[in-house]
Amino acid sequence: MIKSELCSLLGIEYPVFQGGMAWIADGKLAAAVSNGGGLGIIAAGNAPAEYVKEQIKIARSLTDKPIGVNIMLLSPYADDIAPLVIEEKVEVVTTGAGNPSKYIKEWNAAGIKVIPVVASVAMAKLMTRLGASALVAEGGESGGHVGELTTMVLVPQVCDATTLPVIAAGGIADGRGAAAAFMLGASGVQMGTRFLSAEECTIHPVYKEKIVKAGDLCTMVTGKRLGHPVRSLRTPFSREYSKAEYGGMPDDELEALATGALRLAVQEGDNEKGCFLAGQVASMVKEVQPAAEIIRDVISGAETVLKGASTWLG
Numbered sequence: 001m002i003k004s005e006l007c008s009l010l011g012i013e014y015p016v017f018q019g020g021m022a023w024i025a026d027g028k029l030a031a032a033v034s035n036g037g038g039l040g041i042i043a044a045g046n047a048p049a050e051y052v053k054e055q056i057k058i059a060r061s062l063t064d065k066p067i068g069v070n071i072m073l074l075s076p077y078a079d080d081i082a083p084l085v086i087e088e089k090v091e092v093v094t095t096g097a098g099n100p101s102k103y104i105k106e107w108n109a110a111g112i113k114v115i116p117v118v119a120s121v122a123m124a125k126l127m128t129r130l131g132a133s134a135l136v137a138e139g140g141e142s143g144g145h146v147g148e149l150t151t152m153v154l155v156p157q158v159c160d161a162t163t164l165p166v167i168a169a170g171g172i173a174d175g176r177g178a179a180a181a182f183m184l185g186a187s188g189v190q191m192g193t194r195f196l197s198a199e200e201c202t203i204h205p206v207y208k209e210k211i212v213k214a215g216d217l218c219t220m221v222t223g224k225r226l227g228h229p230v231r232s233l234r235t236p237f238s239r240e241y242s243k244a245e246y247g248g249m250p251d252d253e254l255e256a257l258a259t260g261a262l263r264l265a266v267q268e269g270d271n272e273k274g275c276f277l278a279g280q281v282a283s284m285v286k287e288v289q290p291a292a293e294i295i296r297d298v299i300s301g302a303e304t305v306l307k308g309a310s311t312w313l314g
Helices: 005-010 027-035 049-062 079-089 099-111 121-129 150-161 175-183 192-198 205-212 234-247 251-258 261-267 280-284 291-307
Strands: 016-019 040-043 066-073 093-097 113-118 135-138 166-169 187-193 219-222 229-234
Touching: 016 027, 016 040, 016 049, 016 291, 027 049, 027 066, 027 291, 040 049, 049 066, 049 079, 066 079, 099 113, 113 121, 121 135, 121 150, 121 166, 135 150, 150 234, 166 229, 175 187, 175 291, 187 192, 187 291, 192 205, 192 280, 219 234, 219 280, 234 251
Parallel strands: 016 187, 040 066, 066 093, 093 113, 113 135, 135 166, 166 187
Antiparallel strands: 219 229
């Protein structure tokens, strides 16, 4: 099976991360991914510290493998969760939707591996200087908060700009995508949308069914006007939000329109008012599987592709 420097750095079997998906990536899913040989990650999202602490407790009760916590830096609770991961002795912290500079020194001092999600070369260079352990280079194909550059363009540039291990994210759901990421210079891959179909993922059955039945043009991006674009499935909510965004609705009302929409999707499967976050690769997710099986399929698939690469030439 494929190994990389990430495996020894983090104490994991396979160089596969599970994305930190708000209100989705809980302790149960993170433990299942870690038990399967990857790195399971609990998403703090917009949740308070008490919720995150409870999810860490759940994960620890289900696995003795390393786990991570993703901190969304736009969250009003980020300052509370930053010391919590130290208190709970979390092995890895990933960050998104912002700049984690003010926290990195303390996290490093506590022995935490800090792995920021970056969407530009400039941010990759800054995080390298400040002492990150690795970087997640996330292309705009991914679900949730997205940047401008695609994975194919971003990953090799980030790899050229840093000496740190790089984890490719965005548009990866099978061995072919993982093999391509390794060829671009990545040391590992992060998948979010693929793990929405994991048996251990506790999203509403309607959400899971939407992923499995998704087509190639299933997603859209909203929120650009507010400066934090988000990719989600095309639903009545996302279409109405897009109309409001470009129809002159004031920013504060637009922000309010999205409040709680993800939780409605995750917990209630509300097709009208729910925001179903997903990456463009949702159309490649065809079945519900255990998290460990997903990891094995992706890694073994990547090995097959890489070993047979020469057959495509000549």
